[in-house]
Amino acid sequence: MRIYLIGAGVIGRYHAEAIRKLPAGEPVELKAADPNVQALAAFTETFPEAKSYSDARSMLAEPAREDDIVIVGTPPFTHFELSRMALESGRHVLCEKPLVMNGQEAKVLLETAKRHNRMLGCCSDRFLGLCKTEEIKSMLHSQTLGEVYKVTFVYRNQRARAGVEYQKESKWFLDRAKSAGGILMDWGPYDFTVLNDLLQPESIEVAAAWTSKPVTQADPADTTYDVEGHVGAMLKYCLAGGKSVWVQYERASCTHGEPYHHVELEGTLGAVKWSPYFETDQIDYKRDKEGQVETTENLMAHNGPFTVMDHPIYYFYLKVKGLDSQATINEQAVFNFQCLQAIYDCAESGTPQTVPHSVL
Ligand SMILES: NC(=O)c1ccc[n+]([C@@H]2O[C@H](COP(=O)([O-])OP(=O)(O)OC[C@H]3O[C@@H](n4cnc5c(N)ncnc54)[C@H](O)[C@@H]3O)[C@@H](O)[C@H]2O)c1
Incomplete structure (x- = not known):
């Protein structure tokens, strides 16, 4: 071929x-x-x-x-x-x-x-197909967490701006007319591909969203730099059977606040926290046992011959x-992209946005 x-x-x-x-x-x-x-x-x-x-x-x-x-x-x-x-x-x-x-x-x-x-x-x-995230998917299918009502998806870095802190020669990352946006267009595609694969929404409502561009002394003056470094949104994922889940989303490549990541699903019978990316292969599952919180830690490394870059x-x-x-193709690829566009549209207009699964 x-x-x-x-x-x-x-x-x-x-x-x-x-x-x-x-x-x-x-x-x-x-x-x-x-x-x-x-x-x-x-x-x-x-x-x-x-x-x-x-x-x-x-x-x-x-x-x-x-x-x-x-x-x-x-x-x-x-x-x-x-x-x-x-x-x-x-x-x-x-x-x-x-x-x-x-x-x-x-x-x-x-x-x-x-x-x-x-x-x-x-x-x-x-990042699809990693053992740890497939395990979370099977917990969802088996209703291990009960009714899932909230998802937290937060990644906050203090100084990780593409084109400033790494890959300095590719200035286009900082210019919205070339990159389409900042951290939301850089990492958001992965975030919403993982989230949508996990939750399989029929549509998504962006209820509220904001973007910001924190200022630092490392900001380049010799190139266009007009992309956001910090973004947040509250999204309602509308699922099959009339169910819905709230997703609290946040991404920062630059913040003066605390750096941390927190990805967790919370349900009526338990909660599970993991990293869909590089940080850890550990899955923390919490549930109630005789009125106390019981935590189970499970390590699920990805051993396949193909890396995430492959x-x-x-x-x-x-x-x-x-x-x-x-493979993420056709309607699904477009739907995942439309989620990013809807966050910008909501942040810019102040008006909630709906993302239907099919645009054609
Ligand atoms: N760098 C990363 O770690 C990384 C990771 C994942 C995804 N990506 C994505 O990959 C894409 C490219 O990023 P990159 O980091 O490789 O950029 P880069 O700046 O390193 O390379 C881009 C290349 O595209 C070439 N190019 C530009 N216009 C062209 C055209 N019309 N025809 C043929 N070649 C053309 C440029 O000459 C350059 O060599 C972006 O969409 C980026 O978001 C990058």
């Missing part, structure tokens, strides 16, 4: 590493396009198996085959045009997060994918091959 990579930057390298690990049932031909000569040269030095191109359009000019995959690994402001072009070339598209710049672009991309009978995937599924292309590859996988 053939995999076409658009963008040979930091994430492009992770995808190329992952492609080397794909099941060796057939050889994978890798092609990569990037107009940045240095980036492309550095990429092909590490991945000499890749055929290189200076622009994506000429790379995609050859006739498409049924299982061709295009990975869009460029900055967000280019995702829409590049993904649309790739879908129109007759190929499945796996796009980096955030999927696009706004809700309208997401809708048009989904329409384009449908019209060409191709799949549109989003790399925000990177997951997006691995899951998408399986999906394209017609196999079961955790």
